[in-house]
Amino acid sequence: MSRNTLTPGITAGRLAQAEYETNFADLHAPLDPHEAAVAADRCYFCHDAPCITACPTDIDIPLFIRQIATGTPEAAARTILSQNIMGGMCARVCPTETLCEEVCVREVAEGKPVLIGQLQRYATDTLMAQGTHPFTRAAATGKRVAVVGAGPAGLACAHRLAMYGHDITLYDGRDKAGGLNEFGIAAYKSVEGFAAREVDWLLQIGGITVETGQKLGRDLSLDQLRERHDAVFLGIGLGGVNALGLDGEDKDGVLDAVDFIADLRQASDLSKLPVGRDVVVIGGGMTAVDAAVQARLLGALNVSLVYRRGRDRMNASVFEQDLAASKGVRIITNAAPIAVHGNGAVREIEFEYTDDDLTPTGQTFRLGADQVFRAIGQTLTGDALPDLDGRKIAVTGPGRTSMSGIWAGGDCASGGDDLTVTAVAEGRDAAEDIHAQLAGVAG
Numbered sequence: 001m002s003r004n005t006l007t008p009g010i011t012a013g014r015l016a017q018a019e020y021e022t023n024f025a026d027l028h029a030p031l032d033p034h035e036a037a038v039a040a041d042r043c044y045f046c047h048d049a050p051c052i053t054a055c056p057t058d059i060d061i062p063l064f065i066r067q068i069a070t071g072t073p074e075a076a077a078r079t080i081l082s083q084n085i086m087g088g089m090c091a092r093v094c095p096t097e098t099l100c101e102e103v104c105v106r107e108v109a110e111g112k113p114v115l116i117g118q119l120q121r122y123a124t125d126t127l128m129a130q131g132t133h134p135f136t137r138a139a140a141t142g143k144r145v146a147v148v149g150a151g152p153a154g155l156a157c158a159h160r161l162a163m164y165g166h167d168i169t170l171y172d173g174r175d176k177a178g179g180l181n182e183f184g185i186a187a188y189k190s191v192e193g194f195a196a197r198e199v200d201w202l203l204q205i206g207g208i209t210v211e212t213g214q215k216l217g218r219d220l221s222l223d224q225l226r227e228r229h230d231a232v233f234l235g236i237g238l239g240g241v242n243a244l245g246l247d248g249e250d251k252d253g254v255l256d257a258v259d260f261i262a263d264l265r266q267a268s269d270l271s272k273l274p275v276g277r278d279v280v281v282i283g284g285g286m287t288a289v290d291a292a293v294q295a296r297l298l299g300a301l302n303v304s305l306v307y308r309r310g311r312d313r314m315n316a317s318v319f320e321q322d323l324a325a326s327k328g329v330r331i332i333t334n335a336a337p338i339a340v341h342g343n344g345a346v347r348e349i350e351f352e353y354t355d356d357d358l359t360p361t362g363q364t365f366r367l368g369a370d371q372v373f374r375a376i377g378q379t380l381t382g383d384a385l386p387d388l389d390g391r392k393i394a395v396t397g398p399g400r401t402s403m404s405g406i407w408a409g410g411d412c413a414s415g416g417d418d419l420t421v422t423a424v425a426e427g428r429d430a431a432e433d434i435h436a437q438l439a440g441v442a443g
């Protein structure tokens, strides 16, 4: 019997080949030049534009939209990329509905914002399609900087420092650069190998040597890096995953959502990727939604996302919650897991209803599950790091840590909001501070 969505257990090939292609196609089709002109025409080019303030990288949004409106998308791309070198990826993954588009005056007045994200993608895609790089590297300074972690924070930091003429070595523990752009972002937000293409394009600035398979704490130490370089930037993200802390959590079929997503992102043939028939995802953030939606798109019959508080407390935005619901994911709130049942492999997971303040109610229920994904947050890993603030590296101002000569930014550093665009902003700002120190002008 051929496998389909009804086949019990964890199995690959639930769908016909064409269904995988449809399911994992681009979430938003790119705008064509006419659509871009129409969308740009809706912008009021506001003075004191609120959309700029809402952008973590402070892109001059009215300026780049005007440049699109006047038929110069390459100039628009320069405006974007001068603030945010990963403007191409951010155009695809930014939760614009809670950032620039939320405060757009046309959203406030009419409930229909200017399509800032899609216009940004139109501009950056136009420029990148030409295969050229819009910036040039300054004359070599002879200063050497180590950047650890080739995710959005590390890449943005490395690019800005390389532009100033410093020599950068970009180390990453994995075998591929890109961080969560490559291994985490939902497949339908970044199609056709865009993450890898963007890294190649960014490296065209020159002056950046990428060393993959080099993990801090295993192959490198901070002391070595400080000895060999004039400055060090840490953009190591959050490599660990929180456990549920339940009996039975080690049963077969209980997995970390980030591992499932990484396997999916690296799969060359999605029909070979196994998924359960009855999948339960535990968590309420972007990772939980992405795992749940992608499990459905791979052909899981029943996918439930269970979150311990109310919907309004979920970290996933309303857009993402709606996306999950539109793909057939059932969202259950105010329920916390209390036990994993099964003999060797998970068969059921038991929950208890909770109040919004997480007080257990004593009322329980069970969901049948052949696959369970944990998505209750990631954690910083590593020893001998600079001082922590809570569970992240403590930073002040533009990423200065407790150790002199060492900066940090992105998800691993205190104070951010765990978004791609914030990581880019923090990497860029740390690079500016490092450059000022190397040039002897910072305090």
Ligand SMILES: Cc1cc2nc3c(=O)[nH]c(=O)nc-3n(C[C@H](O)[C@H](O)[C@H](O)COP(=O)(O)OP(=O)(O)OC[C@H]3O[C@@H](n4cnc5c(N)ncnc54)[C@H](O)[C@@H]3O)c2cc1C
Residues within 6 Å of the ligand: 093, 094, 095, 148, 149, 150, 151, 152, 153, 154, 171, 172, 173, 174, 177, 178, 179, 180, 181, 184, 185, 186, 189, 214, 215, 216, 217, 235, 236, 237, 238, 239, 258, 261, 286, 287, 290, 382, 409, 410, 411, 412, 417, 418, 419, 420, 421, 423
């Ligand atoms: C599943 C998922 C989906 C997401 N979706 C979105 C989204 O749609 N939109 C959005 O804005 N944000 C999203 N995010 C958040 C976003 O991906 C992160 O905020 C962003 O990637 C953080 O960038 P970073 O450079 O700080 O860390 P990362 O992207 O995690 O990069 C860290 C890099 O450091 C490397 N590294 C780690 N430890 C070491 C070490 N000891 N030595 C050497 N290298 C090391 C890693 O291999 C990695 O390449 C998502 C996150 C997840 C998990």
Ligand code: SF4
Residues within 6 Å of the ligand: 042, 043, 044, 045, 046, 049, 050, 051, 052, 061, 062, 065, 103, 104, 105, 106, 114, 116
């Ligand atoms: S707030 Fe909206 S209308 Fe005003 S400049 Fe920004 S995108 Fe244009």
